[in-house]
Amino acid sequence: MTIGVFDSGVGGLTVLRALRARMPQADFVYLGDTARLPYGTKSPDTVRRYALQAAEALRSRDVSALVVACNTASGVALEALASRWPDVPVVGVVEPGAAAACRRSPAGNIAVIGTESTIRGGAYQAAIARLRPEARVRVRACSVFVALAEEGWFDTPAAEAVAQAYLGDWLQGDDPPDSMVLGCTHFPVLTDLIRRIAGDALVLVDSASTTAEVLAERLGAEPGGGGSVQFLATDGADRFARVGSRFLGQTIDATDVEIVDL
Amino acid sequence: MTIGVFDSGVGGLTVLRALRARMPQADFVYLGDTARLPYGTKSPDTVRRYALQAAEALRSRDVSALVVACNTASGVALEALASRWPDVPVVGVVEPGAAAACRRSPAGNIAVIGTESTIRGGAYQAAIARLRPEARVRVRACSVFVALAEEGWFDTPAAEAVAQAYLGDWLQGDDPPDSMVLGCTHFPVLTDLIRRIAGDALVLVDSASTTAEVLAERLGAEPGGGGSVQFLATDGADRFARVGSRFLGQTIDATDVEIVDL
Numbered sequence: 001m002t003i004g005v006f007d008s009g010v011g012g013l014t015v016l017r018a019l020r021a022r023m024p025q026a027d028f029v030y031l032g033d034t035a036r037l038p039y040g041t042k043s044p045d046t047v048r049r050y051a052l053q054a055a056e057a058l059r060s061r062d063v064s065a066l067v068v069a070c071n072t073a074s075g076v077a078l079e080a081l082a083s084r085w086p087d088v089p090v091v092g093v094v095e096p097g098a099a100a101a102c103r104r105s106p107a108g109n110i111a112v113i114g115t116e117s118t119i120r121g122g123a124y125q126a127a128i129a130r131l132r133p134e135a136r137v138r139v140r141a142c143s144v145f146v147a148l149a150e151e152g153w154f155d156t157p158a159a160e161a162v163a164q165a166y167l168g169d170w171l172q173g174d175d176p177p178d179s180m181v182l183g184c185t186h187f188p189v190l191t192d193l194i195r196r197i198a199g200d201a202l203v204l205v206d207s208a209s210t211t212a213e214v215l216a217e218r219l220g221a222e223p224g225g226g227g228s229v230q231f232l233a234t235d236g237a238d239r240f241a242r243v244g245s246r247f248l249g250q251t252i253d254a255t256d257v258e259i260v261d262l
Numbered sequence: 263m264t265i266g267v268f269d270s271g272v273g274g275l276t277v278l279r280a281l282r283a284r285m286p287q288a289d290f291v292y293l294g295d296t297a298r299l300p301y302g303t304k305s306p307d308t309v310r311r312y313a314l315q316a317a318e319a320l321r322s323r324d325v326s327a328l329v330v331a332c333n334t335a336s337g338v339a340l341e342a343l344a345s346r347w348p349d350v351p352v353v354g355v356v357e358p359g360a361a362a363a364c365r366r367s368p369a370g371n372i373a374v375i376g377t378e379s380t381i382r383g384g385a386y387q388a389a390i391a392r393l394r395p396e397a398r399v400r401v402r403a404c405s406v407f408v409a410l411a412e413e414g415w416f417d418t419p420a421a422e423a424v425a426q427a428y429l430g431d432w433l434q435g436d437d438p439p440d441s442m443v444l445g446c447t448h449f450p451v452l453t454d455l456i457r458r459i460a461g462d463a464l465v466l467v468d469s470a471s472t473t474a475e476v477l478a479e480r481l482g483a484e485p486g487g488g489g490s491v492q493f494l495a496t497d498g499a500d501r502f503a504r505v506g507s508r509f510l511g512q513t514i515d516a517t518d519v520e521i522v523d524l
Binding site: 034035036037038041042043046116143144146147148150151153156157158160161162164165235236239 | 296297298299300303304305308378405406408409410412413415418419420422423424426427497498501
């Protein structure tokens with residue numbers, strides 16, 4: 001079977017990576033809306049419209065499940081997508097990430113970091129409040145992390161200074177969180193960096209693997225196929241391949257990226 | 263008279279600021295294409311299409327001059343805009359910036375920093391080569407600077423670490439440039455920071471004031487009017503006002519930002 005995965009750009013490739021690890025036989029079509037990224041600074045209405053267009057493009061390629069590998073779009077567009085396509089499983093990254101944080105946080109002292117619109121949208125806060133009402137949640141938008149991740153600065157002095165600026169007061173303060181949700185698909189590549197500032201006690205939750213788990217449950221039987229991956233982007237095949245390879249963890253060839261118009 | 267100014271987002275407000283300082287009587291309409299920013303990572307064809315749409319929207323508001331306050335769009339779309347509207351002056355930021363660098367660089371040892379697509383597009387390199395053929399030009403894409411500027415981190419330890427990472431080898435090396443073009447409208451707010459790393463000898467060229475000078479020359483007579491400014495954006499009035507105020511250097515009220523569809 002073919003599973004459609006979409007994101008505003010290349011960050012969602014961290015989710016594709018987890019999906020392939022969990023369902024190695026499935027075929028995937030990944031769509032990065034690189035002509036219109038980032039979604040994280042755009043209004044909910046605009047993001048919803050973009051997400052519906054992207055999902056439409058994937059549906060036209062006969063996908064039988066849809067993964068919204070973008071926190072911003074998961075936060076604002078998941079219901080609209082699910083009601084438009086009631087016949088296919090539609091899975092976002094916010095609910096699985098929030099559920100994992102609630103399950104794994106020792107004392108329910110949870111921090112969430114993400115893009116500006118993910119944090120303002122409040123989807124993580126709402127999901128955690130529903131699943132673990134007594135949890136204490138603190139949130140922070142960390143927009144510069146996206147640029148660092150795209151630049152490939154995963155663990156440099158500059159990256160460390162930015163991480164200190166965003167997280168130092170929480171992680172080295174009197175009352176550190178016991179767990180932290182990496183609420184943006186770009187952030188998993190910064191795990192080692194954050195770990196180094198936070199120390200080993202902090203539980204770091206990235207929603208990629210939990211999202212893969214949730215989709216596998218929804219699908220029931222292990223999906224068959226040839227294990228292929230097809231890459232679509234709305235702009236810039238070269239950049240998609242170059243920056244995307246870092247997030248996927250394997251080399252993408254620019255000639256394998258098909259440019260589509262939404 | 264009314265002068266149209268457009269940019270992919272709020273960075274061009276540094277240019278609007280210089281235009282208003284130079285032509286205080288003129289009326290301005292500023293359009294930030296915030297729904298589709300950044301242009302800096304998009305392909306030339308896409309940027310050209312976006313620029314033509316933005317210019318069309320400004321033309322429909324009866325502007326009698328057009329300033330392309332975006333380096334990326336200036337680099338790839340200026341000819342297309344000028345040939346579409348031969349009856350109005352169309353001024354970009356690249357030629358004025360390059361001309362100022364050529365004029366002010368003591369020994370023609372010029373560095374240019376900008377977004378990925380500005381640097382890859384080569385418009386600054388070409389303009390400098392034309393104006394001062396013997397100049398030595400080195401270039402570097404500094405994408406994280408855009409995120410820093412938008413975050414309001416103009417002069418923090420994190421911003422300094424990022425600037426060191428990008429520019430330390432040039433500025434503190436054996437053969438530093440004698441002048442540097444801030445080839446992105448976001449960068450002027452980082453002037454103090456770069457100055458602190460570079461020292462006083464480096465000539466910093468930002469194209470905002472030279473662009474205002476070039477437009478004033480093209481217009482001839484001092485433009486009259488009421489000195490008004492109208493703000494248009496394609497998405498997110500709140501964010502436009504909040505982040506834009508930093509670049510304009512004065513407070514923008516979100517209720518004064520009109521959302522338009524291109």
